[in-house]
Amino acid sequence: MFEIYGETFTSRLLLGTAQYPSPATLKEAVQASSAEIVTVSLRRESARMRAGQGFWELIEELGVRVLPNTAGCHTAKEAVATAEMARELFDTPWVKLEVIANDDTLQPELFGLVEAASVLVADGFQVLPYTTEDLSAADRLVDAGCRVLMPWASPIGSARGLINRDGLKTLRAYFPDATLIIDAGIGAPSQAAEALELGYDAVLLNTAVAKAGDPVKMAEAFARAVEAGRLGFEAGLIEPRDMASPSTPVSGTPFFKIDRVS
Amino acid sequence: MQILVNGEPLATDARNLAELCASLGFIHAKVATALNGHFVVSAERGLTPLAPKDEVEILAPRQGG
Numbered sequence: 001m002f003e004i005y006g007e008t009f010t011s012r013l014l015l016g017t018a019q020y021p022s023p024a025t026l027k028e029a030v031q032a033s034s035a036e037i038v039t040v041s042l043r044r045e046s047a048r049m050r051a052g053q054g055f056w057e058l059i060e061e062l063g064v065r066v067l068p069n070t071a072g073c074h075t076a077k078e079a080v081a082t083a084e085m086a087r088e089l090f091d092t093p094w095v096k097l098e099v100i101a102n103d104d105t106l107q108p109e110l111f112g113l114v115e116a117a118s119v120l121v122a123d124g125f126q127v128l129p130y131t132t133e134d135l136s137a138a139d140r141l142v143d144a145g146c147r148v149l150m151p152w153a154s155p156i157g158s159a160r161g162l163i164n165r166d167g168l169k170t171l172r173a174y175f176p177d178a179t180l181i182i183d184a185g186i187g188a189p190s191q192a193a194e195a196l197e198l199g200y201d202a203v204l205l206n207t208a209v210a211k212a213g214d215p216v217k218m219a220e221a222f223a224r225a226v227e228a229g230r231l232g233f234e235a236g237l238i239e240p241r242d243m244a245s246p247s248t249p250v251s252g253t254p255f256f257k258i259d260r261v262s
Numbered sequence: 263m264q265i266l267v268n269g270e271p272l273a274t275d276a277r278n279l280a281e282l283c284a285s286l287g288f289i290h291a292k293v294a295t296a297l298n299g300h301f302v303v304s305a306e307r308g309l310t311p312l313a314p315k316d317e318v319e320i321l322a323p324r325q326g327g
Binding site for chain 2: 016017018019020026039040041042043044045046047050051052053055056059068069071077078081084085086088089090156206207
């Protein structure tokens, strides 16, 4: 179980809803993932196409919690206005706060992120900021009232996994009480397991499932990986060492001769 | 008058945001609105007058990561 602003959740996998080959596959993948929370966005609605209305019906059928994002926002002002619209539209105080610095890397714009988080927390939002492993930004976000931090593992959609593992370990160590969710860059179930083994509370991913050869099977693979990773963390991993250490007892080895011991 | 709705020019007689949403078939739709970059809550659309060159955003739920 882990906590998001006082509410507890069992599944440590949060799933995005974009890029699936069909609405039916999206639905099956969410079910196979056991995710209790899915991310959604807001986009301009065409009076003719009305695409958003059909999508919302599908999400309602899934019966999961939604976490709206502010994807595509490049300034604090845009992100705040988008979050306000999301709160009304999805009837939730949660917002996955994204302020993007650069379209090639999609890295968080940390100054605008802190500014937007401060405004939104003061307005009653429960903010889940998409950030980096930077400790000073994390400090500012926690000071602003964020109880959840969502650092990237690597750039969105890059599937490169935890490219700054040491930085992420440090972030976990410095913020033992915050809920930490790896958001972005996870490409394989093993990478999700690694995040959970480091003590991260959950992972949020989209592309790795939606663009897999079989998204439904991959959703199940990630569900098992996060469970395995969390169990590993709770069990306590052994420390790596430079040299071999025999696991089989040395004592009683047959044909053992004392002159072979150097 | 001429305004921008979701980035596209539109000629409309709507006097306020609620009338505009109605004219576009969004009375019962799941949408959120903004005027000139500022969020307008649904209850205040009828109290929000429109002027020429106003920029209106009408957003709906969509897939997201």
